[in-house]
Amino acid sequence: MKINHNGKSYNCPASLSEITLKQVIDFQLQYGKDLETFLSKADPDNELEFFEIKMDMACKSVSFFTGIPLEEIYKTDITHVFSIFDNALAPIFQPQEERTLYENYHFKNELWTIASPQMTFENTMTFNELILGKVITNDMKNFAAGKFEALQRLAVVYFRKVDEKLDESWLSEEFEQSERLKMMADLPMDIVLDIAFFLQSSMIAFLQSSLFSGNQKEVTDPI
Known part of the structure; x- marks a missing residue:
């Protein structure tokens, strides 16, 4: 889907089907250490630390997959950033406890x-x-x-x-x-x-x- 940011139009993935494996591999190459921190070191019981780590990962993810410069994302309303991250990007990095599989x-x-x-x-x-x-x-x-x-x-x-x-x-x-x-x-x-x-x-x-x-x-x- 298209989103407007600071007068420019960007492509924003609306679902996992609009993101390729190559893009995720490239994201991991660029932000591997940050992703490792997000996956293994963020403690949900420490709400402030968890929020800071999630916010940073959300900003970097949205910037990478939309093409919006990271410095601009950092200045964007975080609720908009989290909305894109939680709906389209976070499932990539979360453990899959259950999925609907298809024959073909x-x-x-x-x-x-x-x-x-x-x-x-x-x-x-x-x-x-x-x-x-x-x-x-x-x-x-x-x-x-x-x-x-x-x-x-x-x-x-x-x-x-x-x-x-x-x-x-x-x-x-x-x-x-x-x-x-x-x-x-x-x-x-x-x-x-x-x-x-x-x-x-x-x-x-x-x-x-x-x-x-x-x-x-x-x-x-x-x-």
Whole structure:
């Protein structure tokens, strides 16, 4: 949507579907330390500190995603800034406790789907796909600063056109330059967060019921 600020017109995202993964990765590169503080160090019980940290993150987010200079945002009525931040931007950085997932998604004028990382007799998950997904999922949890880049790599493996199988060339040595990886950078954030939520939930369920869980009883030779 368009907003007017100091006599100029700016594009302002009205929802997650109007923000791309590439934009969020670029935001993280520019404001990674501030984002880390917002996510991990803000104490909601300390109302003044929490308000100051949230206000700073809201101003930087709105400035970045609208193109309005940050120094002008700092002079803007904070209620307007918070309105944009809370409605369109904050969901990007908040834990997703529940999301409505869909069987298929429209992207680049085609139908896509999320391939489950769980290995069953019904699906076509390969060992390479499973191991790659497990490694990247651990990266997502252990390295918050690389979270959105990890999501881009995850999408290459698990977000595919309907009935499409994994192409091993997507994971070649030239992976960082692959066209598929670049395409995933254009994913809208509503789809990206669905992918993240689905894969995290599925991977946890798989690991809890697999050999990785460590819950299996040791089998001894009776002889």
